[in-house]
Amino acid sequence: MAGENRTIDNKLLKWVDDRLPVVSQMQHEMYDYPTPRNLNYWWNFGSLAGFVLVIMIVTGIFLSMHYTAHTDHAFESVEHIMRNVNFGWLIRYIHMNGGSMFFIVVYIHIFRGMYYGSYKKPRELLWMIGVVILLLMMATAFMGYVLPWGQMSFWGATVITNLFSAIPVVGDQIVTLLWGGFAVDKPTLKRFFSLQYLLPFVLVGVIVLHVMALHKAHSNNPLGIDMKGPQDSIAFHPYYTIKDLFGIGVFLMVYAAFVFWAPNFMGHPDNYIPANPLVTPEHIVPEWYFLPFYAILRSIDFGFLFIPAKLLGVIAMFGSIGVLFDLPWLDTSPVRSAKFRPTYRIFFWVFLLDCVVLTFVGGNAPGDPVFSGVAWFKWIHLGQIATLYYFAHFLVVFPLLGYLEKTKPLPASISEPVLKGGGNAPAGAAAGAVKTAPMEKA
Amino acid sequence: MATPTTAGDHDESKRDFLTLTAGGFAAVGAAVAVWPFIDSMNPSADVLALASIEVDISGIELGQRVTVKWRGKPVFIDRRTPEVIEKAREVKLGELPDPQTDADRVEKPEWLIMVGVCTHLGCIPKGQKPSEPHGEFGGWYCPCHGSHYDTSGRILKGPAPKNLIIPPYTFATDTKIKIG
Ligand code: HEM
Ligand code: FES
Numbered sequence: 001m002a003g004e005n006r007t008i009d010n011k012l013l014k015w016v017d018d019r020l021p022v023v024s025q026m027q028h029e030m031y032d033y034p035t036p037r038n039l040n041y042w043w044n045f046g047s048l049a050g051f052v053l054v055i056m057i058v059t060g061i062f063l064s065m066h067y068t069a070h071t072d073h074a075f076e077s078v079e080h081i082m083r084n085v086n087f088g089w090l091i092r093y094i095h096m097n098g099g100s101m102f103f104i105v106v107y108i109h110i111f112r113g114m115y116y117g118s119y120k121k122p123r124e125l126l127w128m129i130g131v132v133i134l135l136l137m138m139a140t141a142f143m144g145y146v147l148p149w150g151q152m153s154f155w156g157a158t159v160i161t162n163l164f165s166a167i168p169v170v171g172d173q174i175v176t177l178l179w180g181g182f183a184v185d186k187p188t189l190k191r192f193f194s195l196q197y198l199l200p201f202v203l204v205g206v207i208v209l210h211v212m213a214l215h216k217a218h219s220n221n222p223l224g225i226d227m228k229g230p231q232d233s234i235a236f237h238p239y240y241t242i243k244d245l246f247g248i249g250v251f252l253m254v255y256a257a258f259v260f261w262a263p264n265f266m267g268h269p270d271n272y273i274p275a276n277p278l279v280t281p282e283h284i285v286p287e288w289y290f291l292p293f294y295a296i297l298r299s300i301d302f303g304f305l306f307i308p309a310k311l312l313g314v315i316a317m318f319g320s321i322g323v324l325f326d327l328p329w330l331d332t333s334p335v336r337s338a339k340f341r342p343t344y345r346i347f348f349w350v351f352l353l354d355c356v357v358l359t360f361v362g363g364n365a366p367g368d369p370v371f372s373g374v375a376w377f378k379w380i381h382l383g384q385i386a387t388l389y390y391f392a393h394f395l396v397v398f399p400l401l402g403y404l405e406k407t408k409p410l411p412a413s414i415s416e417p418v419l420k421g422g423g424n425a426p427a428g429a430a431a432g433a434v435k436t437a438p439m440e441k442a
Numbered sequence: 443m444a445t446p447t448t449a450g451d452h453d454e455s456k457r458d459f460l461t462l463t464a465g466g467f468a469a470v471g472a473a474v475a476v477w478p479f480i481d482s483m484n485p486s487a488d489v490l491a492l493a494s495i496e497v498d499i500s501g502i503e504l505g506q507r508v509t510v511k512w513r514g515k516p517v518f519i520d521r522r523t524p525e526v527i528e529k530a531r532e533v534k535l536g537e538l539p540d541p542q543t544d545a546d547r548v549e550k551p552e553w554l555i556m557v558g559v560c561t562h563l564g565c566i567p568k569g570q571k572p573s574e575p576h577g578e579f580g581g582w583y584c585p586c587h588g589s590h591y592d593t594s595g596r597i598l599k600g601p602a603p604k605n606l607i608i609p610p611y612t613f614a615t616d617t618k619i620k621i622g
Contacts, residue, residue, distance in 0.1 A: 155565065158563070158564040158565070159563040159564060159565065159586065161564075162562075162563040162564040163563065165563075165564075176484065176485060177480070177483055177484055178483075179485075180483050180484065180485055180486070180489070181485045181489045181513070181514060182485065182489075182493075182513035182514055182515060183513065183514035183515045184514075185489075185514045187483075187485075187486070187489070191483065277511075277514055277515070277516075278509060278511065278516050278566065279566065280565040280566040280585070280586065282585060283585070284565065284586055298587055298601075300601075301587075301588075301600070301601050308603045309601045309603070310562060310563075310601055310602070310603045313601065365585075366587060366588060367588050
């Protein structure tokens with residue numbers, strides 16, 4: 001694997017590379033980067049997320065050329081994009097649905113990490129940088145949703161910025177500072193536009209750190225055990241570049257289906273009503289990807305000791321992402337992959353279900369009954385149960401399982417179970433023995 | 443030039459002092475430089491200047507609720523009937539999360555004037571129109587997360603922590619108020 005000195009044939013490229021070693025650096029990261037040979041398709045979602053970010057940046061830059069960040073013109077300028085600008089509808093729908101696709105991809109990426117224990121030593125920092133990326137994405141998407149200046153834009157912005165008023169003593173000053181006035185208004189819209197342009201580029205920087213941390217620790221894999229030698233790995237290029245590209249192809253089919261046939265499926269019709277600061281819509285709901293967190297916020301309708309309900313709700317909401325930072329230390333099990341953790345595997349699926357339940361809770365009015373026949377059981381009650389479980393999963397299940405669970409024996413190496421499979425083993429396995437020569441030579 | 447290597451030749455505590463004071467000044471300097479940028483995000487002079495309005499209330503009937511806009515927010519003006527005032531006075535202070543007497547919330551009992559923004563997360567409570575829900579206590583009801591306000595605009599039930607805010611206002615004449 002690593003160590004071979006590749007040559008650059010093109011004279012001009014070589015001249016440049018001798019002075020600015022970008023090409024050899026890329027070669028080093030792509031060809032010489034050893035990747036576990038057993039990665040499954042759940043490992044596609046990282047590069048897929050990067051791909052979506054590029055789409056968001058490109059479409060965003062083109063939207064900005066026609067968009068007007070002014071309360072009197074924002075809504076109109078988005079309609080102008082939709083009706084007058086050549087292919088404006090396409091660029092906007094790509095951007096609008098891209099936000100949702102971005103979150104789908106990243107949520108799968110995160111659940112993949114949870115299932116296979118990718119946050120455990122030595123990948124703690126890699127995981128934590130990932131959580132920072134999630135937070136930045138949320139901020140970007142939130143501010144982006146404000147830009148079209150529809151009813152949901154305005155009232156979503158009002159409710160979310162008001163969260164900060166729960167902070168004791170300085171809360172109200174902070175909210176006034178965020179707004180640049182006494183309500184969400186022109187200054188707010190303009191600064192959101194400025195920051196929405198900036199944050200994706202900050203994201204790019206943080207993603208570079210994410211990948212640096214990845215290339216130090218190397219990829220985890222479905223077995224969750226370390227690569228022990230060349231027989232366990234395979235070069236990133238061409239094997240995984242082609243697999244990632246295939247994944248992008250499949251992904252684009254799904255994405256295009258939304259863009260062309262159901263562009264508003266994941267949006268809310270109220271956002272096609274211009275913002276009206278004097279009328280709150282009947283039900284304020286955030287974009288679907290925020291619903292679980294919104295459900296947690298709303299499920300806290302009680303105070304605790306000296307903490308009022310409003311502050312406690314905000315703490316719970318931010319805490320639900322905060323616990324992710326601590327996950328590497330909350331999980332006490334030495335075994336990474338859920339493949340060998342039969343009990344954790346069950347809890348994983350229950351947790352996933354819990355998040356789905358929270359999503360539904362977030363989309364329904366807290367006071368409505370969950371089942372039409374059972375009046376006393378309201379969405380807020382379901383939300384409280386689901387919120388309790390969410391935190392219990394991290395704060396109780398994870399720490400205890402490490403001690404209580406009887407894990408299955410781990411294979412001796414990555415190649416062992418792969419090569420035992422015989423005929424279908426991938427390229428390089430032909431030699432059949434664990435002690436084959438380095439991959440490139442097989 | 444050779445750099446000195448032995449610490450003994452120098453007065454170490456003097457050096458630490460210099461490093462610390464230099465670092466301290468740099469930190470203060472950085473904070474001072476950052477402040478104009480932060481403060482530029484605060485309300486600008488024109489936003490502050492537009493902060494007061496005059497409202498003619500002569501056309502408001504007894505029992506009618508009217509909304510006006512002040513600082514980008516709705517202000518509720520409620521010309522209350524004697525029964526409604528009585529209802530507000532009957533509420534016991536002990537039941538209120540944010541105790542305040544009705545008398546403390548009005549200049550003239552007939553005129554209840556409040557910022558119509560829910561103190562939870564800023565939605566506009568329903569109840570200005572007769573057709574809208576008024577909540578369990580006949581005042582206002584915020585549908586966003588279910589806050590119920592009484593006929594004095596005080597929070598009685600739900601997640602909102604405070605009563606609806608009373609803006610600064612004066613009666614310029616009997617039929618005109620100045621808000622802000
Ligand atoms: C992390 C990547 C990004 C995310 C998640 C994101 C998300 C969003 C969302 C959800 C909307 C609202 C779409 C709608 O309902 O119409 C939006 C609108 C917008 N975004 Fe982004 N965005 C991203 C990157 C960018 C970038 C890099 C730019 C500019 C360079 C940009 C410029 C705009 C503009 C001008 C709008 C308003 C036009 C419209 O509403 O269609 N975005 N963004
Ligand atoms: S904003 Fe009124 S109850 Fe939450």
